[in-house]
Amino acid sequence: MRMDLELGQAPAPKRPGRHRLVIEILGRRISETYHYDTRIWRSGIAGPWMVSFAAFAAAMLGAPTGLGKQADLLLAAGIGTALLAAAGHLAAALLALAGLRLPRLFTGCLLGSAGIVMVILCNSHVTAGAAAAVAATAAAFGALAGVGVGLLRTGRILPGLLLLAALAALPFIPVGGFQLQREADPDRTEVSGPAADTAASAAVVPLAAANPGAPGPYAYRSFTYAGGSDRHRAEFGKEAAVRSSSVNASSYMKKWSPLRTLFWGFDPESLPLNGRVWMPEEDGPFPLVLIVHGNHMMEDFSDGGYAYLGELLASRGFIAISLDENFLNYSAWSGIPKDDYKLRAWIILKHLEQLSAFSDTPDNPFYNKIDFAETALIGHSRGGQAVAMAADAQRWFKGDPALASVSRFHISAVAALAPTDQTVDGKQAQLQDISYMALQGARDGDVHDFYGDRQYIRSFYSANTDSFKTSLYIGDANHSQFNSDWGLFDLAFPTGLFLSRSEIMEEEEQRQIAKVYLSAYLETTLHGRREYAGLFRDYRRGREWLPKATSYFNRYQDGRFRGIAGYEEDRDKTTAGRSGTISAAGLHWTEETAKDREGGGKGTYGAFLERRADEDREAIYRISLSAGPANDAALYGADGLSFSMANRNADSGSGLPPQVAVELTDRLGNTARLPLSAVMQPLQLPQTQFAWTSWLEKRIGDGKYGKPSEAVFQTYELPFGLFRGKNPSFDPARLAQITFYLLGGGDAIMLDDIGFYSGGSHPSLMQTALIRNESD
Numbered sequence: 001m002r003m004d005l006e007l008g009q010a011p012a013p014k015r016p017g018r019h020r021l022v023i024e025i026l027g028r029r030i031s032e033t034y035h036y037d038t039r040i041w042r043s044g045i046a047g048p049w050m051v052s053f054a055a056f057a058a059a060m061l062g063a064p065t066g067l068g069k070q071a072d073l074l075l076a077a078g079i080g081t082a083l084l085a086a087a088g089h090l091a092a093a094l095l096a097l098a099g100l101r102l103p104r105l106f107t108g109c110l111l112g113s114a115g116i117v118m119v120i121l122c123n124s125h126v127t128a129g130a131a132a133a134v135a136a137t138a139a140a141f142g143a144l145a146g147v148g149v150g151l152l153r154t155g156r157i158l159p160g161l162l163l164l165a166a167l168a169a170l171p172f173i174p175v176g177g178f179q180l181q182r183e184a185d186p187d188r189t190e191v192s193g194p195a196a197d198t199a200a201s202a203a204v205v206p207l208a209a210a211n212p213g214a215p216g217p218y219a220y221r222s223f224t225y226a227g228g229s230d231r232h233r234a235e236f237g238k239e240a241a242v243r244s245s246s247v248n249a250s251s252y253m254k255k256w257s258p259l260r261t262l263f264w265g266f267d268p269e270s271l272p273l274n275g276r277v278w279m280p281e282e283d284g285p286f287p288l289v290l291i292v293h294g295n296h297m298m299e300d301f302s303d304g305g306y307a308y309l310g311e312l313l314a315s316r317g318f319i320a321i322s323l324d325e326n327f328l329n330y331s332a333w334s335g336i337p338k339d340d341y342k343l344r345a346w347i348i349l350k351h352l353e354q355l356s357a358f359s360d361t362p363d364n365p366f367y368n369k370i371d372f373a374e375t376a377l378i379g380h381s382r383g384g385q386a387v388a389m390a391a392d393a394q395r396w397f398k399g400d401p402a403l404a405s406v407s408r409f410h411i412s413a414v415a416a417l418a419p420t421d422q423t424v425d426g427k428q429a430q431l432q433d434i435s436y437m438a439l440q441g442a443r444d445g446d447v448h449d450f451y452g453d454r455q456y457i458r459s460f461y462s463a464n465t466d467s468f469k470t471s472l473y474i475g476d477a478n479h480s481q482f483n484s485d486w487g488l489f490d491l492a493f494p495t496g497l498f499l500s501r502s503e504i505m506e507e508e509e510q511r512q513i514a515k516v517y518l519s520a521y522l523e524t525t526l527h528g529r530r531e532y533a534g535l536f537r538d539y540r541r542g543r544e545w546l547p548k549a550t551s552y553f554n555r556y557q558d559g560r561f562r563g564i565a566g567y568e569e570d571r572d573k574t575t576a577g578r579s580g581t582i583s584a585a586g587l588h589w590t591e592e593t594a595k596d597r598e599g600g601g602k603g604t605y606g607a608f609l610e611r612r613a614d615e616d617r618e619a620i621y622r623i624s625l626s627a628g629p630a631n632d633a634a635l636y637g638a639d640g641l642s643f644s645m646a647n648r649n650a651d652s653g654s655g656l657p658p659q660v661a662v663e664l665t666d667r668l669g670n671t672a673r674l675p676l677s678a679v680m681q682p683l684q685l686p687q688t689q690f691a692w693t694s695w696l697e698k699r700i701g702d703g704k705y706g707k708p709s710e711a712v713f714q715t716y717e718l719p720f721g722l723f724r725g726k727n728p729s730f731d732p733a734r735l736a737q738i739t740f741y742l743l744g745g746g747d748a749i750m751l752d753d754i755g756f757y758s759g760g761s762h763p764s765l766m767q768t769a770l771i772r773n774e775s776d
Contacts, residue, residue: 026097033096034105040150041103047146048106048113049084051138055117055494056080062124062493063332066232066263066299080116087112106146114139124495130699134498141167204540209531211545212523213516216316218280223365225358226324227272231265233301236274236324242358242365244273247350252343257334263299264327268337271347273354274324276303278314279365287374287526288355288409289313291322292348294381294420295340296486298331305483309378312515318522319369323351325383341424342396344386348377349393353405374526376413378518380482381447384419384438388429388455395427412467413437413525415518417482418444421451431459433559435525436469437536439517441477441510442686442712445490445499448705449596450712454603456555465559467525470536472517473712475551475686476505482514491700498691498700509547516545537717538680551683553714555644562634563755565623567591567605576754579634580625584609586617587742594646594713594750597706606711606752608648613746621740623754627667635733638756640720644713647685648748657682659743664723670730672723673741680716682749685709711750717757 056076064072091108114135121131145167151160223241230236246266253268261267280286291309293302303324313320328343330336337343352375358366377387389396391411397403413435421428436459438452452471459469480486481504488507489496520532520542535542539554546552564579573591574582588610593601611619625631641662649658660682663673676682687708691697697705720732740751 029096029099030093033092036101037092037103037105040147040154041106042150043153044103044106044143044146044150045088045109046149047142047144048088048109048139049081050145051113051142052080052084052116053077055113055120055138058494058497059120059124062297062496064297064299065333083116084109084112087115110139110143110146113142120494124492125701126495126498127699127702130696141170204538204543206544207531207534207541209529211516212316212519212532212542213312213512213545215312218282218315218317220278220280220311220314222276222278222310222314224274224276225354226274229265230272230274231263235276236272240274244275244354246270246272247347249343249346252339252346253337255335255338257331259334260298260327260331260337263331263334266327271327272324273347273351274303275351276307276310276322276324277365278307278310278320279369280314280317280319284319284369285371286317286319286369287371287376287522289318289320289376289378289522289526290348290351290387291320292344292377292379292383292386293322293325293483294379294383295329295336296326296483297492298326298329298334300485301326302329302483302485305485306380308484308511309515309518312519313522316519316523317527319366321351321355323348339424341382341385341389341420341422344382345389345393346397346400346402348386348390349397349400349402349406352409353402356405356408372408373410375409375411376415376522376526377411378415378417379419380417381479382420384416384452385421385429385455387414387416388419388431388436389424391431391434392429395429396425413522415439415521416452416455417514418447418479419452419455420447421454428458429455431455431469433462433465433467434459435467435521437517437521438471439474439477439482439514440471441474441479442709443476443504443688443690444479445496445690445705446479448688448690449598449600450602450710453555453594453712457602457604461557461559463559468533468536468556468558470521470557471555472513472539473553474505474510474513476503477510477513477550478504481505481507481510484511495700498696500689500692503688505547505550509550513546516542537715540680551686553683553685553712555713556715557642557753558757558759560758561642561753561755562638562757563753564625564631564634565607565751565754567607567752573607576623578626579631580623582607582621582623584621586615586619587611587621589621594711594752596710597708598704599706602711604752606644606646606750608748608750609740609742610648610748611742611745615745619742619747621742621751623738625736625738627736631735632733634756635735637758638720638732639758640722640732640756641718641738641754642715642757643754644715644752645682646711646713646750646752647682648711648750649746650685650687650709651748656744657684658747658749660747660749661741661743662718663737663739663741664720664730664732664735665737665739666731667734667736668729668731670727672727672730674718674722674726676716676718679718679722680714682714685712713750713752715753 056079057073060072060076088109091111092104095104117138118131118135148160148163224235225242225244226236226240227246228240228243248269249271250268256268291306296302303322306322310320325344325347328337328340358364359370379387391414415437417439440450440452456469456471461467479490489499520535523529524532537556539552565576569577576582590608591605592608594604594606609621660676661673663671665671690705723730
């Protein structure tokens with residue numbers, strides 16, 4: 001019997017579903033995440049780690065915790081390692097899922113380090129585009145460094161060493177050091193900067209006085225006074241020689257973080273009065289000088305950075321005190337107290353009140369030591385604004401009980417190092433019959449506008465007072481180097497790392513300028529040593545005391561100045577107030593406000609004069625004086641013509657100094673003309689690039705730096721005797737016209753504060769001969 005069997009195909013195995021298949025593939029890829037990370041690449045992770053650590057170290061140094069730099073660096077290493085590990089492994093997994101055949105953990109760490117750099121920079125006022133460019137560069141550096149380390153770990157010593165050596169040499173390769181060559185006028189000789197300054201100074205008579213920046217004859221001692229409970233500094237804690245009171249600032253304080261209380265151990269109701277004192281050993285009384293720091297990182301204390309000034313001043317017979325206002329400074333963790341400008345000024349008043357009590361207390365080091373008739377205030381940055389506010393305290397603190405004690409002190413001088421000038425409660429300080437001095441660096445990457453110029457403009461003097469105002473603009477000085485503890489960079493890290501230091505002067509040279517000027521200023525204003533007064537009228541008279549390889553611009557005015565054209569009275573460019581009329585020919589002229597780098601007004605108007613390059617006519621600007629008793633009184637006893645002039649040639653694209661001549665005409669028509677360069681060579685203003693490159697500079701702080709220069713005035717004093725040397729018939733007592741000539745094509749200047757001075761230094765016979773020879 002045959003059986004019919006029905007044969008069929010064996011059932012096909014069941015295929016996994018699509019989702020399961022995808023999961024299997026992804027699982028396999030995840031399991032092979034580190035397959036391509038061979039030994040060289042695993043060792044190479046050291047490169048991205050170095051980038052990550054450097055980024056966090058810079059961030060921590062710019063936002064210190066107050067635990068010390070070592071602790072901050074350890075914290076940076078820990079955070080950087082943890083974040084890089086997390087980012088690296090996550091990125092490696094994503095690269096594995098994408099199926100990319102490359103060393104995924106190494107690549108992931110590289111991408112993580114770039115992301116870390118970018119996030120840190122974007123939170124440090126750097127634009128996203130610039131942050132991305134820097135992050136990519138850092139990642140490339142990390143990749144190459146990692147390869148170098150990997151080569152060493154795998155035994156390829158020579159190529160690894162060569163690669164790492166090449167990377168180490170990169171920071172020493174000049175960047176952005178090339179400048180475009182401009183076409184020079186063949187009929188003009190370019191003389192600018194220190195060389196021009198030296199050439200024009202050859203006949204200037206040096207001051208007959210000792211170097212004010214050198215130590216004086218007094219032995220001195222240093223000590224501190226404090227509340228005694230400082231958590232961070234023993235000298236303001238148990239080691240304080242004198243106990244001071246605490247003060248209640250709650251009526252002026254609107255914002256104080258609990259983190260700030262946690263750090264300092266006190267709140268606005270118990271702020272300390274801490275001071276570092278340098279005091280002459282001999283019996284007093286001695287003039288008092290208070291020094292006030294500015295806004296630095298709260299955790300990086302600032303008050304000790306002026307010891308170089310305190311020691312010098314004490315040796316020259318002053319009681320110098322550096323005030324501690326660090327608890328009012330900025331912190332990345334607790335911000336900054338609101339209205340800190342007013343608080344800084346108020347704390348100065350409370351220190352004066354405390355010192356008044358010290359002076360009346362037997363067995364106190366200050367007992368009968370303070371000369372209350374002679375007090376000066378020196379401030380740096382925000383402290384520079386605070387000292388002016390304290391000297392004008394009634395404007396903000398009228399009715400405050402502290403003013404009763406402070407009135408005992410006669411504040412006769414204020415000095416500011418790179419000061420701010422913000423409006424506080426809608427007001428700004430105005431100093432009357434109080435001497436004022438401002439020092440400012442052209443390479444100041446923090447307070448990059450010359451705000452001290454504004455306070456200079458708002459200071460005014462009664463007729464014939466001995467008080468004066470002066471300023472010094474320093475071509476290669478920056479902001480931080482006026483304080484020996486603030487480091488070399490003007491912005492906090494990491495942003496500060498992008499500021500170029502290639503043209504900034506050495507820190508000791510910058511502090512030498514501060515010592516010379518501040519010491520001479522206090523010797524003049526507090527000790528009455530008038531032999532130093534000539535330094536402020538003409539910096540060249542103290543040139544041997546100052547660093548040579550930079551340029552200087554100084555401005556000066558005192559109560560003996562009689563102005564005829566200040567340009568503030570109206571906007572009619574054809575009038576010089578009540579003094580006369582103004583006319584011009586062969587040039588473009590207008591009255592406009594002087595501007596800073598960002599185009600903001602500096603609080604003063606001036607006459608802007610520009611001779612067009614294709615202008616063939618004689619370019620003149622003439623002030624015709626009205627006949628009458630007012631101008632006769634202004635001329636009576638005057639020694640010469642004074643005016644302030646700013647070189648504006650850079651605005652027209654020329655880097656050459658302007659060629660200017662001044663001609664005086666009396667009522668009988670007698671004339672005498674002098675080339676300005678024979679008296680003082682106009683200098684080219686510094687053109688400052690703050691960052692490594694101009695591209696990067698525009699992307700820091702939303703392009704806050706503005707133009708490479710601003711209107712900076714130099715005061716020129718031209719003695720009438722020099723004009724009479726040119727024409728003995730000329731009678732300055734009957735002066736009728738003052739004419740300025742612009743001699744170079746394209747020359748542009750701004751004039752301000754034209755008038756007559758008395759009491760100035762007269763030139764030597766040598767200088768008179770020089771002027772005659774150059775103008776004949």
